[in-house]
Amino acid sequence: MAQARENAVSEAPYYQGLAKSMMFTIALVSLAPLLGYALLSGYQYTTAYKEKVEAHLRELVLKHDQSVDSYLREKVAEVQVLGEVVGGDRLKAEAEITSLHNALVRSHGSDFVDLGIVNAAGVQVAYAGPYPLQGADYSNAEWFQAVKRRRVFVSDVIFGLRGVPHFIIALLVDVGGEQWVLKATLDFMAINDLVEDIRIGETGLAFITNRAAQFQTTPRRDMTGEVKLLHNILARGGEDSILGRGRAAITVVDDPVTGREVLFVTSPLKDGEWFMVYQQDTADAFAALYRIRNVGVAVLLLGTVCILAMAFLLSRRMARKVEVADQEKDMMNDQVVEAGKLASVGELAAGIAHEINNPVAIMVEEAGWVQDLLEEGLQKDDNEREVQRALTQIRSQGARCREITHKLLSFARKIDPTVERMCVNDLIREMAQFCEQRAKYANVRIETSLEDGVPQVEASQSEMQQVLLNLINNAIDAMDPGGGELDIMSRAEGGDVFISISDTGCGIPKANLQRIFDPFFTTKPVGKGTGLGLSIIYGIINKMGGDISVKSVVNKGTAFTIRLPASKEGMRCAAGNGAAGEQPPADGGRSEETGG
């Protein structure tokens, strides 16, 4: 059990590693699909949502674009109708133009601010409106130049004296063969309000600019900082428009003023002279999406944390369970080894009992003989000498018993499983001697040929004892009946120590060779063998980092070879009695050869 604890300590990193790999596996298996699904569905949702938002914005812009365009077209048409139907000649007259203006104001509300006619030299000949502009000279006005070239001209929006946005529709009319200009000033307030009213979210706003990014409507907030940016966007002319001709093109750029990413939807109107522009911070435009995304990420993070925590706890618990199970297994193994040891001791007991029984029988007989002689009286013949002889015999037989019990005790005392450096030769000698009696009665000759100076090995005395005892017992059993020869050899080769135990017994059939190290495999009749001996040996040798192999020919014999790694710091065993030390040699000068 001490060993089990020792193992547990040395294997602590193993269980930590086990826990880690389990945790990693659990985390990977549960997180990978979760992350994959989250990324995929997140991407798809984002794409779909953005498309939807953009489509909505495009539609909004296009709708307003169209309504502004149709408003302009309508007004131009109205002025054209005036010019053609009324004619320039009539309009020269102040009264005519005033009544016409009044009629327009009546039917169109405040749309038509004023009406004037400008002669070819650029002088306003007639004027009807709220301002005293009769006789104003427009010869240098931009619109006057432009209308000469294009017959019909719609100006940019002008914030006039009243600060009210308005624009001019100029039309060439024929007055007495000369090219005069009919000029109508229209209020742009309605369109201004219409565009200004487009407001979505916190930052969504719309406005109209001309190509030079001059505002035609007043944006809801001060946009002077963004003029350059707008100019750039408009210069590109909405090349990424999916509707063609730059209609409802979407551009996403960083606003240098606010520092935020801004989405621009631009669409040309008034034949490309103006642009309807809608802008909104992307954060605002996709606010709902980002909110959902944040919730998703939060859920994902929470899930990840939960999974990791679960994986950690679960794997730790599993590792601990495995550890406990292993410890129990080790304990069980120790118990099995102990049981196996008892079994091999039991086998020995038969030999030992007989060995003790013999001197005891002699002592009893001698004692009886002494009694017989005492009944006769010591004076008779040489009875006294005979009693002396009997007592000496009893003493020597008693000493024989003592030797046997000492041997047995020293065997039983070595139950400490701690690993120490030891010399296999000493142990082999000891075990050979120990089994000698049993071998004698089984007519087995034990021969040991041990190489001098084999390196020490790291092993537990009691376990090695068990290994050798089991193998020797097996060998003796294999040669029953009839007996034979049992050779125990040790030699050093490379960094290893080899011990081979060969017998001239019945051998092991090929079919059984592969199974002999299996626990509970035995060919002995029920109640005779546990089938644990070789499996325990296998376990012990394996634990020491060595291995055990077997060669066998039926009816010729079997040889078991044990390979044990030599101890790194260990010395070489002295020839003869070596470093095992704690075990006093039973009789120092014994020959290498023992047995019957």
Added chain:
Amino acid sequence: MPASILLVDDEKGFVDTMAKRLGKRGLSVRTANSGQEGLDALAGPGNVDVVILDVKMPGMDGIETLKAIRAAHPLVEVIMLTGHATVENAIEGMKLGAYDYMMKPCEMDELLAKVDEAYTKKQAQETRILEARARHIELRRGD
């Protein structure tokens, strides 16, 4: 006539002392230190009525010796001596025709009683054989 006994055991000290004690009690005792020696002694001159045979001996063990004795000398009775661990062998020996078995070390009186019984049995057997032989002769004379 006292029984004549052959004592077979590999422990010389045991055999010698036992022989002295049995001799003191009026039995004629011969000894052998192995199965083969025992068989030789039986084959040699002199009469043996009862063999006291140790079961566990190196070389030829008690059972083998018993088989040989039964084969060569069917009238000789055998008492097996055994340690505790070999009782099974002793029982096997009785199946093979041994008269009885005793645990080692044994009480002298018990041993003597067993030897007596065995000897009596042997004598009875011999008597019956003699009688049978006599009847046979009578019958032959009769016809």
